[in-house]
Amino acid sequence: MGESLLELLQKSCPITLPMHMPGHKRNLRLAPYLNALAAQLDITEIKGFDHLHAASGILQEAMDSAAEVFGARNTFFLVNGSTVGILSAIRAVTAPGDSIIMARNCHKSVYNALALNNLRPYFIYPQTNLRYQIAASISLESVQNAIAQHQDARVLVITCPTYEGVISDLPAIVSHAHRHGLTVIVDEAHGSHLGFTPYFPKSAIAAGADIVIHSLHKTLPSLTQTALAHVRTPALASEMQRQLAVFETTSPSFLLLASIDGCVRLLRERGEELFANWEQAMEAFHQKALGLHHLRVLGYGRERGLALENVHGLEPSKVFVSTINTNISGYELAELLRNDHSTEPEMITPQGVLCMTGMGDTVETMEQLGDSLLAIDRRLRPASAVKIPLMAPQVQSKVPIATAERAPFISLPIEDSEGYVMAETIVVYPPGIPVVVPGELMNLQAIRYLLAAREAHNTILRSRSDIDGQVAVLRDA
Ligand SMILES: Cc1ncc(COP(=O)(O)O)c(C=O)c1O
Known part of the structure; x- marks a missing residue:
């Protein structure tokens, strides 16, 4: 038998800077x-x-x-x-x-x-x-x-x-x-x-x-x-x-x-003080982020105050670090954070990394994250070509979900599924948002998105197909 879950937890939990859930960040003095x-x-x-x-x-x-x-x-x-x-x-x-x-x-x-x-x-x-x-x-x-x-x-x-x-x-x-x-x-x-x-x-x-x-x-x-x-x-x-x-x-x-x-x-008794500490930690991060030249952080550093197209507002606990302007992808940034800076991010996309902060973060943890990003940033170069946007696709619905999810299906390789009506939900985790749902027409944008997620070893959850690399489409549509 391999190692127990408890052994794995005891071994792996304390060694990384947790830039992911849960929000207590294993800060036992706080809680x-x-x-x-x-x-x-x-x-x-x-x-x-x-x-x-x-x-x-x-x-x-x-x-x-x-x-x-x-x-x-x-x-x-x-x-x-x-x-x-x-x-x-x-x-x-x-x-x-x-x-x-x-x-x-x-x-x-x-x-x-x-x-x-x-x-x-x-x-x-x-x-x-x-x-x-x-x-x-x-x-x-x-x-x-x-x-x-x-x-x-x-x-x-x-x-x-x-x-x-x-x-x-x-x-x-x-x-x-x-x-x-x-x-x-x-x-x-x-x-x-x-x-x-x-x-x-x-x-x-x-x-x-x-x-x-x-x-x-x-x-x-x-x-x-x-x-x-x-x-x-x-x-x-x-x-x-x-x-x-x-x-x-x-x-x-x-x-x-x-x-x-x-x-x-805790919120009732010490909320004011703890939220003030969190704000201070985020502002300490902001000061570090001002030194970034290639990486962009949504709402922080030089990006703060920028009018952002179609964005009504931001909530400042999320640190989304974009690699769009650089010679690396979000996946490569995550590897650098993991391997060289013992930092585990919450979510990785082709174009960036989401570091999630919580009330358990402190000025020290946020400065550590800032310093790590600065060290990585110093080794980066500007992107040599404009990167093709890879965003969650917009797809058209052809058949009601409730009908499609129970209808007979066949399985096809993802690459060959363009133009077919989906018979299942496909979710990339995180963020846990369906890329396509039953009844929707698979298009090229969705295929590209799923292939990129697969290449990055993201978890792809499918509700019906059980053959690797294949998706369930309606047999009779
Ligand atoms: C937007 C959103 N809603 C709901 C959930 C589900 O939350 P929970 O994991 O607490 O069940 C998640 C989980 O990632 C989420 O991202």
């Missing part, structure tokens, strides 16, 4: 409750410990306290990540067969909710930013158009912020959707730290969204899988509670629940 969580405390619901799905005691008090801290009407603790919050939220506000308007760059859990509830999606594509070759904001105009064209839709789902930290004009989007009677769900998985200080943008809760989902673990000091769902009305809270009882485990880990409670208490 002593995390150090204390161990098997001797690992219980689920036993007498005296309340019931997550019918809370009335200590768990209800803790969730009420979280609602107060986050400014929500009701808050639910989640132990299956944002994923369970998203599945439950969508089920809570739709009936089978309903239509919903959703951003095409939503996480795969939103697509799974479509399939589970037999929903008909109308997609809004985010705008694009060519300087960084990333998905930009969802425009108010695109939401207005979608609502005008699809009057049968009663629900809007969008992701804000994106993985790279791009935000959309949520106050305007939410109030327009509300004026037209839509319920708004915001997947704010990457933004549970928003709204506590002016340094970070306001949260979707403040924008009036009806249901907001937070992965606490992504940026705040809490164990992996811990998340929150916030709802705006008592009626929504009752429905959300019913759906969480369907999708979430009946054996919630009290280690995870204690971590959520600890995190909320």
